[in-house]
Amino acid sequence: MKILVCISNVPDTTTKVKFKDDHTSFDDSGVQWIINPWDELALTRALELKEDAGNSVNEICVIHVGAASADATLRKALAIGADKAIRIDACAADAYYVAGQIAEYLKENPFDIVFSGIESSDYNGSSVGAMIAEFMDYPGISSVTSVNLDDDDIQLTRAIPGGKQVLKTETPFVAVVQKGITNEPRIPAMRGIMMARKKPLEVKPAAEIEILTKSVKFELPAEKGACKMIEAESAEQLVELLKNEAKVL
Amino acid sequence: MNFEFTEEQLMIRDAARDFAQRELLPGVIERDEKAIYPTEQVQKLGELGFLGMLVGLDYDGGGMDTISYVLAMEEISKIDSSVSVIMSVNNSLVCWGVEKYGNEEQKQKYLKPMARGEKIGAFLLSEPEAGSDATSQRTTAVDMGDHYLVNGTKNWITSGKSASTYVVIAQTHPELKHRGINALIVEADSEGISVGPHENKMGMRASDTHSVMFNNVKVPKENLLGEEGFGFKFAMKSLEGGRIGIASQALGIASGAYELALKYAQERKAFGKEIINHQAIAFKLADMATEIEAARFFCLKAAWLKDQGKPYGHASAMAKLYAADTAMKVTTEAVQIHGGYGYVKEYHVERLMRDAKLTQIYEGTSEIQKIVISRGLVD
Amino acid sequence: MSVIAFAKNWNGKFKNSSYELVSYTKELANKLNTNLVVLSIGEVSNDELNTLGNYGADKVVTVNDPKLNTLTSRVYAKVISQLADKEGATVVVLSDNNSGKAIAPRVSVQLKAGMVAAVQEIPVSFNPFIVKKRVFSGKAFGHVQIDSEKKVLTIAKNCFGLVENPVDVAIEDFTPEVDASLFKVQVVEEEEQKNKVILSDADVVVSAGRGMRSPENWAPVEELAEVLGAATACSRPVSDEGWRGHEEHVGQTGKVIAPNLYIAAGISGAIQHVAGISRSKCIVAINTDPEAPIFSVADYGIVGDVMEVLPKLTEAIRNSKS
Numbered sequence: 001m002k003i004l005v006c007i008s009n010v011p012d013t014t015t016k017v018k019f020k021d022d023h024t025s026f027d028d029s030g031v032q033w034i035i036n037p038w039d040e041l042a043l044t045r046a047l048e049l050k051e052d053a054g055n056s057v058n059e060i061c062v063i064h065v066g067a068a069s070a071d072a073t074l075r076k077a078l079a080i081g082a083d084k085a086i087r088i089d090a091c092a093a094d095a096y097y098v099a100g101q102i103a104e105y106l107k108e109n110p111f112d113i114v115f116s117g118i119e120s121s122d123y124n125g126s127s128v129g130a131m132i133a134e135f136m137d138y139p140g141i142s143s144v145t146s147v148n149l150d151d152d153d154i155q156l157t158r159a160i161p162g163g164k165q166v167l168k169t170e171t172p173f174v175a176v177v178q179k180g181i182t183n184e185p186r187i188p189a190m191r192g193i194m195m196a197r198k199k200p201l202e203v204k205p206a207a208e209i210e211i212l213t214k215s216v217k218f219e220l221p222a223e224k225g226a227c228k229m230i231e232a233e234s235a236e237q238l239v240e241l242l243k244n245e246a247k248v249l
Numbered sequence: 250m251n252f253e254f255t256e257e258q259l260m261i262r263d264a265a266r267d268f269a270q271r272e273l274l275p276g277v278i279e280r281d282e283k284a285i286y287p288t289e290q291v292q293k294l295g296e297l298g299f300l301g302m303l304v305g306l307d308y309d310g311g312g313m314d315t316i317s318y319v320l321a322m323e324e325i326s327k328i329d330s331s332v333s334v335i336m337s338v339n340n341s342l343v344c345w346g347v348e349k350y351g352n353e354e355q356k357q358k359y360l361k362p363m364a365r366g367e368k369i370g371a372f373l374l375s376e377p378e379a380g381s382d383a384t385s386q387r388t389t390a391v392d393m394g395d396h397y398l399v400n401g402t403k404n405w406i407t408s409g410k411s412a413s414t415y416v417v418i419a420q421t422h423p424e425l426k427h428r429g430i431n432a433l434i435v436e437a438d439s440e441g442i443s444v445g446p447h448e449n450k451m452g453m454r455a456s457d458t459h460s461v462m463f464n465n466v467k468v469p470k471e472n473l474l475g476e477e478g479f480g481f482k483f484a485m486k487s488l489e490g491g492r493i494g495i496a497s498q499a500l501g502i503a504s505g506a507y508e509l510a511l512k513y514a515q516e517r518k519a520f521g522k523e524i525i526n527h528q529a530i531a532f533k534l535a536d537m538a539t540e541i542e543a544a545r546f547f548c549l550k551a552a553w554l555k556d557q558g559k560p561y562g563h564a565s566a567m568a569k570l571y572a573a574d575t576a577m578k579v580t581t582e583a584v585q586i587h588g589g590y591g592y593v594k595e596y597h598v599e600r601l602m603r604d605a606k607l608t609q610i611y612e613g614t615s616e617i618q619k620i621v622i623s624r625g626l627v628d
Numbered sequence: 629m630s631v632i633a634f635a636k637n638w639n640g641k642f643k644n645s646s647y648e649l650v651s652y653t654k655e656l657a658n659k660l661n662t663n664l665v666v667l668s669i670g671e672v673s674n675d676e677l678n679t680l681g682n683y684g685a686d687k688v689v690t691v692n693d694p695k696l697n698t699l700t701s702r703v704y705a706k707v708i709s710q711l712a713d714k715e716g717a718t719v720v721v722l723s724d725n726n727s728g729k730a731i732a733p734r735v736s737v738q739l740k741a742g743m744v745a746a747v748q749e750i751p752v753s754f755n756p757f758i759v760k761k762r763v764f765s766g767k768a769f770g771h772v773q774i775d776s777e778k779k780v781l782t783i784a785k786n787c788f789g790l791v792e793n794p795v796d797v798a799i800e801d802f803t804p805e806v807d808a809s810l811f812k813v814q815v816v817e818e819e820e821q822k823n824k825v826i827l828s829d830a831d832v833v834v835s836a837g838r839g840m841r842s843p844e845n846w847a848p849v850e851e852l853a854e855v856l857g858a859a860t861a862c863s864r865p866v867s868d869e870g871w872r873g874h875e876e877h878v879g880q881t882g883k884v885i886a887p888n889l890y891i892a893a894g895i896s897g898a899i900q901h902v903a904g905i906s907r908s909k910c911i912v913a914i915n916t917d918p919e920a921p922i923f924s925v926a927d928y929g930i931v932g933d934v935m936e937v938l939p940k941l942t943e944a945i946r947n948s949k950s
Contacts, residue, residue, distance in 0.1 A: 187297060
């Protein structure tokens, strides 16, 4: 069985976010790039499944749509244990475009399972996984918190409000995974790091896919104002403000 | 001159940093306080390949360069120098010597398990009467024809109890003075070996430091490392590389303390502003940052020379001297910057200060480093 | 041209998120000078469907098929697309929750409609069609333009609120064409988990400090947490004293959290504590001392006795829910 893990290349989560060109693009000077944390969890789970003798998973590949500047991140995925990395050489315009590119690759190179993280920490899109499923006409499950393969018998758990559901499905399928899929992302071993350059990193040209949306500009949030004081007797007023002003209730 | 790291070196540094945050930070204060050996942590460190980083891939090591080693040692030492000293000894003092001077059988039998992190190595040179003056070896390894018979006591041995493989320096031909000293691989569970109690140390308390006593211990002839009489030179050569490990450890202790002090200074307010905005504190931090950067360059230069196959003993002595002194200075200032909080265990810096002191003493005291350096000034 | 809103139901009942969706799409439809069609899938009673009318849904299309009670995103997406084709809809909107995240992307591909997830407000402009969303995990906002003729949006929770707009509801049945082969995911088991909310995952946290005076006084904290569905937390002195477990300790040497709402009761706000909560979206502080440092990081503050204020707050929240 082969698993394909979709990888996003994102700024390190401690990065101070800045914009340039009159706030129309992200200022990536000095940014450290990492594998999107949810994708890293997905990759770790895929590797765990491969290492588990109780199933027939024998190949884990990672795929990314982006420029050569992402190659270092892809090599980290190889260092962690992926067998092969594929980069579609294109600018990741939007989720539909990215999903379309990955779908084109899948049509030529079928996989049994596709993993994707529930969102990426930069644009918080949360769409690519389910879009791939639709492009490929595969079943897809979202909010997946666990994936188990017992002798190739697939069992997934998905989160629902106030609980969870255990599901069965058949390959090929897409699983959009979130926290809980595994305990912690894997740290690459020394040997893994040294072997990373020896593993294949294929670069493929972009297919013709339409771009349906585009980013117009960015905005930084307003500065936090002074604390609004409320009378001790006026609890209702506070609840009102929390609901309608702060929008946290 | 290229001051940038390669992709692999950065990956190694990040892996070490992530490992330190995730596996070493939880419980580090308690392990130090109660002198609890970090069994699980060392095992995981071994599984990731950190204990045999420098050993070639064909002997199950990581095949990494010394610069990667400096980066990894710094990151691990920022958090837990008890673990990093175990790592340094295993890599620099034991694996290195066996790989460079051991024969094929020795490498297959002893090097591979240590490189894989399955077995821990210890380096037995110091004795109760012979620390800096290593030529006065009292431990004897008498040539009995088909084996050596070892008697004596070794002191201050890191991993004295947890190690399975000892590299022991002992005197075989006293009439040849230091040219009669041999290096032997001794299995720690050999008959006649007994281990003294765990030393109750000022710092690096979770690493196990013991005296090891040899009472008529039989060591097979095939366990001789290198040629007859090579032992002293072997020890000195091993220590040259060991200095890079310890210098990197000191660097990590210093930069760990500095990072904590920098963070604290940006949050703590006094007299109307964050203390980093008071010049007294800002200047302290500037000095600390500058000295750490210098120490880092010393370590990297020595590592680079070693990787290039050039002589590095002089550079590594400078690195160790400077980095250890920097660690002592920086950690003391870090405690000071933290004020009262710096004096309690919760805030880590007091532990780093206690850890720093040892870097000025072991694997060649700062005074010995000065002898090495001064001798090297005159051709 | 119409706007379609997919209002999810849970066991035949709508939640606030469904009503917020209706409120939002009603406004959107008005601004686009078109009509709103609210879609419901699964067995839902007419009485329940009529509640959508309180928020402006004058046309509700229902697919009252028990086979479709459980979410199969592939199937739900097909139903939505078919309705969109039938109604000539150009905008489809769902809530950004677990089901919305699963369904909306599929609708986007089926209709070749540009999609933006977790939109924060009514579009910034309509020609071109530009919406605002959070990016960089909340550190900034992005304006995204949808160029395709058809558009799919999901709206973020609490972005718009519930706006009452009572109208009469016309309910219409809809029978989509759904191939049996699309049902490839089966539910084997369903489990309700009444676990205590996990602190690091919680959207709302109620935290208390030494101002509570004694461990015996914690009931008001726990009651408030329960009515909010919140996790409980505490400051360091409280966990050091053993009044609460260490896992509740929030702060520099404890847990660092970033919930949507953090309520600090009887906590002075030492920097070590603040370091653990500063990335919270909204901080409410309750303390008897008006000079307490916590007020300089809080968004809302009440100077008062926690033992009196907390129960009042709990009461007010209970009332607002019913």
